[in-house]
Amino acid sequence: MAITTQNPIAIVELCSTLRQLRQLHGHLLAAGVLLDPPLFAKFVAAVALSPRTPHHLPYSHELLSHSPHHASLFALNSMIRAHSKSSTPIKSFHFYRQILLADALSPDNYTFNFLIRACAQASAPEAGRAAHAAALRRGFLSDAHVQSGLIHMYAELGSSDAFRRVYGELQNPDLVTQTAMVSACAESGEIELARQLFDEMPHRDVVAWNAMIAGYSHLGRSREALDLFGLMQVEGVRIGEATMVSVLTACAHLGALDQGKWVHVFVEKNKLRLTVTLGTALSDMYFKCGCVARAMDVFWRMKERNVYTWTSAISGLAMNGNGGKCLELFEQMKDDGVLPNEVTFVALLRGCSVAGLVEDGRDVFESMKSRYGIEPWLEHYGCVVDMYGRAGRLKDAISFIDAMPMEPHAGAWGALLNACRLHKNIELGEYAMEKMMQLELRNHGAYVSLSNIYAESRNWHGVSDVRELMKAKGVRKEPGCSVIEVDGQLHEFFVGDKSHPKYIKIETTMKEMMSKLRSAGYVSRTNQVLFDIEEEEKEDALCWHSEKLAIAFSLMSLRDGVTIRIVKNLRVCWDCHETSKFVSKVFDREIVMRDRNRFHHFKDGVCSCMDYW
């Protein structure tokens, strides 16, 4: 590496190994650059905050402890800041004490801001209250960023009363503080209050808009997030990278491909740099819209990829049923020197599961602990159960559950139950259901799965028993909802929904569609279709599942050859799945359907899931 002393700080960013950092340090030392205290402080700060080096934090600590006379307030504040974002935030207090112990130094507003954020990151209420008290004692509570930090911290700690009190005591809250309050209210679920505060703000900058948009996005209220983004453009607020990230998240959640593409064009037209965060959000949006090729294209165009980027891609491939590619990507991730985390393994195991790669999956699960020192979560166990079950190895699945070191959760039994549905094992299915109900009485998905097991084996008594049970336990099925996008406009359909302005035409189209499908050999299995519907509606032959309504509407609205893209909130039922297969053949139309778990790509009468889901 060629080293100049022109801009030592920028070079820190380029180092990706501890050796390179040491080398750089040696060169700067030899050149006498680090004799200048401000530059030394900057160097330490850059090392501490350098995101690319795994050992940057201990190394910056080492640098600092070898030159105590250089430990300026700036350097120590930087250490507190760096730790506040790390996995060991509580170490911030070590540097806070160092400031207190140094005769020539005393903490300032920056110190407390970072310290308070460290407490939030550490979820440490006692430390947080101590930092709050210290900031008060030293007179820094008038600082907007300290206020903002406190509000953020109490929101993070789940203490709604506390952040309201902090905010309530202020006479004239600054823009920064108001924004923190909006964000805190949204985070604690009080989105309406957040919106009210937001609307009442005399000035709203980009950050305030982003906080509000992210608030909606976080609660899954993605349409409101996009609506607000529209308003933001009307007001002429300058749109930046962070805005785009929030908007892309909302698009991904909704499966709003047209709007997502618009963002992509915007990013390119305005020459926004494809940073890790923005690139990841963009690639993830394409994955969640079922556009694997575009997603991978963005992925490989990125200059830098971190664990989020890789995990998003592995998970995206798994969702789209490309499990083999997941493992390939995992190898490339390792070659790139990026360490996987818990979430990466969830994605990988799901990939092995959908691809039926049982042996690989078992190796992956084993390597988690042995090679990466990662303790599996309940989710990981659930994935493995799903993997065995899906492959038809129900015995392996059940003995895996029995061998779990902790109490199996409802998810593990749920995975087994789904496997029993796929492989038509009533006896084991009933057992799994029983176990599941001891843990989670209100999981409507379990009831539907069990009912489908009965239905597929024509056991009508079983079906009605489940219905009775649901009624007795007061379990209500979440209403099925499908969303499609036509010309950038989102259309939402519920089960038996007749509220769409063009419903009459939808109904006609639907009838024509179904009769064409029937003459092509489609046979319905009404028992399953009707399970989700209320008793009185059962008689009504026109009560269609939301995805069927969405398909009929697409056929009458979309030009020939345009892919139908549907996002569904629940798992797709057998009948709608069958219908989609036939539509793809009879109407020569590709359908991409995202359900609760995965994607179904229908083409020429075949689904990418090979009828296993």
Add this chain to the structure above:
DNA sequence: ATAGGGTTAG
């Protein structure tokens, strides 16, 4: 010289 908002899975 340092401060706010955002990314992954379920």
